[in-house]
Amino acid sequence: MAISSKPVTAEEALLCNMELPLRGVFYPLGFAVEIITNEQAVLDAANDSWGSLRPRQINPMVQLRVSVSAGGASECPPTPVTRANRYLFSIVADADNQAIFDLNAGFASIWLNQAAVCHSLYLRYYFLEGAAYTLLSTSAATALHAACVSRHGRGILLCGDSGAGKSSLSYACARAGWTYTSDDASYLLHNTDHPRVVGNSHQIRFRPTAKTLFPELEGRALTPRAEGKPSIEVPTSEFPGLITASEVRIDFIVYLNRGLSDVGELIRLPDGVAIERIREGFYPIDEIRVVHDKAVQMLSGVLAYELRYRDFDQAIGQLDRLARSL
Numbered sequence: 523m524a525i526s527s528k529p530v531t532a533e534e535a536l537l538c539n540m541e542l543p544l545r546g547v548f549y550p551l552g553f554a555v556e557i558i559t560n561e562q563a564v565l566d567a568a569n570d571s572w573g574s575l576r577p578r579q580i581n582p583m584v585q586l587r588v589s590v591s592a593g594g595a596s597e598c599p600p601t602p603v604t605r606a607n608r609y610l611f612s613i614v615a616d617a618d619n620q621a622i623f624d625l626n627a628g629f630a631s632i633w634l635n636q637a638a639v640c641h642s643l644y645l646r647y648y649f650l651e652g653a654a655y656t657l658l659s660t661s662a663a664t665a666l667h668a669a670c671v672s673r674h675g676r677g678i679l680l681c682g683d684s685g686a687g688k689s690s691l692s693y694a695c696a697r698a699g700w701t702y703t704s705d706d707a708s709y710l711l712h713n714t715d716h717p718r719v720v721g722n723s724h725q726i727r728f729r730p731t732a733k734t735l736f737p738e739l740e741g742r743a744l745t746p747r748a749e750g751k752p753s754i755e756v757p758t759s760e761f762p763g764l765i766t767a768s769e770v771r772i773d774f775i776v777y778l779n780r781g782l783s784d785v786g787e788l789i790r791l792p793d794g795v796a797i798e799r800i801r802e803g804f805y806p807i808d809e810i811r812v813v814h815d816k817a818v819q820m821l822s823g824v825l826a827y828e829l830r831y832r833d834f835d836q837a838i839g840q841l842d843r844l845a846r847s848l
Contacts, residue, residue, distance in 0.1 A: 540589045548654075551709055551720045552578025552768060553662050555654045561590035563639045567646045574724060578769065584628035584657040586650070594618060594637025598644050608809050611656060613648060621649055625660045625810065643745060655707075660810055663709035663720060664817040667803045670703035670721050670770060671695045673845040677770035679708060679719070681799065682778035690732050691778065694834040695841065697736075701765045702726070702758065710817050716771050717820040723766040728754040735834075774844055775826040778837075786836025788844060789828040796826035 542558045546565045549555070550572045557568050602615040609626040621632040630653040639645055659665040669680040669692035680688045689705040696702035704721025705728075711718045730752060733739045738761075744752040758764050775796045776788070797818055804814045827844070831837040 540591075542587060542589065547583070548572040549575040549577050550651070550654050551658060551663065551722070552576070553658050554583040555658070556583050556585045557588060557650070558585065559588040559590065561588070561636075561639055563642070564588045564590065564634075564645070564650070567639075567642045568650050570642065571646050571651055578720070582628060582661065584630075584654070584661060586630045586632060586653050588632045588634065588649075590639055591618065591633070591635050594635035596637065596640075598641040599635075599638050602648050606805065606807055608807060613652060615648070619649075621653055623653060623656060625657065628657050628661050630657060659709065660813055663711050664804075664814045666708045666710055666719070666800060667706065668708045668775075668800075669705050670708045670719055670772075671841075672701045672703065672767065672770045673699075673842060676773040676845040677703075677719070678774045678776055678841060678845065679772055680776055680778060681796070685729075686778040687780050688778060689726065689728055690735055691834065691837055693726055693728070693732075693736070695838055696726075696758075696761075696764050696766075698838050699765070700838075701767050701770070703767055703770050710772075710820065711769075712813075712817050714820065717824060718769060718771050720769045723768045724758055726756050726758060726761075728756070730754060772821065772824055775821065775824050776841065776844070777826070777828045779828050779830045781832060784832060786829075786831040786840045788840050789830065791826040791828055794822075796824075797822055 540560060542560045544559050544562060544565055546557050546568060547554055548557065548568050552575065554577060557565060559565065599615040599619045602613045605612045609624055611623040611625055612621065614620040618635040619638045621630055623630040632649055632653060634649065666679065669688040671678055671680065671692050680692055682688055692702060692705055703723050705726050708719040708721045711720060728739060730744060732754065739754055742754045742756065745755050758766050800818055801815065804811050829837060829840055831840065
């Protein structure tokens with residue numbers, strides 16, 4: 523006679539009352555993010571991402587509740603799919619690994635199995651970093667698809683489409699003595715008197731092709747990233763003499779246009795063009811765009827240019843003259 527298994531209760535099916543006894547506070551971009559979980563490996567992964575960072579200012583803390591269940595195959599879960607509606611944002615890899623955020627409340631609930639947690643890079647990139655930066659980009663700062671460097675006390679946003687060379691040029695500037703703030707993601711601070719951005723100045727990410735440009739990247743391993751785009755990730759601490767700053771005031775916006783000039787040149791953009799291009803990268807959700815549109819107005823008085831160049835020496839020379847021009 524077969525023995526029937528114990529029926530699953532609604533509470534067990536929903537995973538709504540799991541005990542989460544572990545807690546840690548971390549500071550991505552200098553903002554407070556609280557992680558509450560039942561798995562020490564989750565806090566260890568968050569420490570790998572942000573353990574060296576300290577608070578930059580007091581801000582409302584956002585919270586990630588990470589519930590980890592037993593089970594799962596040994597292979598890494600699939601790449602998640604993201605969806606959004608008004609203030610709700612979701613990341614779904616499969617039935618056991620998913621998250622939902624309330625962007626208005628600054629809260630995320632994340633459900634994972636042990637298989638996902640065992641793949642630390644996957645856990646960090648898609649769920650911990652993905653959740654934290656998404657929440658912060660609506661509450662504390664607006665995410666911009668731009669690198670940031672500074673020289674002579676002047677901050678420059680380097681903008682452009684994916685593959686335009688933002689990361690490689692920002693690093694080339696840093697090698698030439700510029701101050702490095704971010705490679706391809708800068709965050710425009712809300713509620714400031716002047717346009718200021720913060721960035722992950724502790725790390726630089728390169729496309730694999732950057733090995734042909736910078737010999738010091740030879741031998742570096744590739745890290746799988748979103749949308750099948752691998753990268754080489756290097757802590758800036760491993761580059762002796764590199765100058766970094768996590769926050770900088772923005773004086774110029776420069777759009778990169780590589781390959782259109784034999785000598786290198788800066789072309790002034792009409793007023794408003796740069797702001798409209800930046801807006802194209804915002805969330806296509808009205809409730810969130812209102813916040814970002816208000817923030818980006820801070821950049822409306824910043825001079826904007828298109829940089830046409832073929833090599834780094836041309837580009838850096840043009841940018842240096844621009845930084846000296848004020």
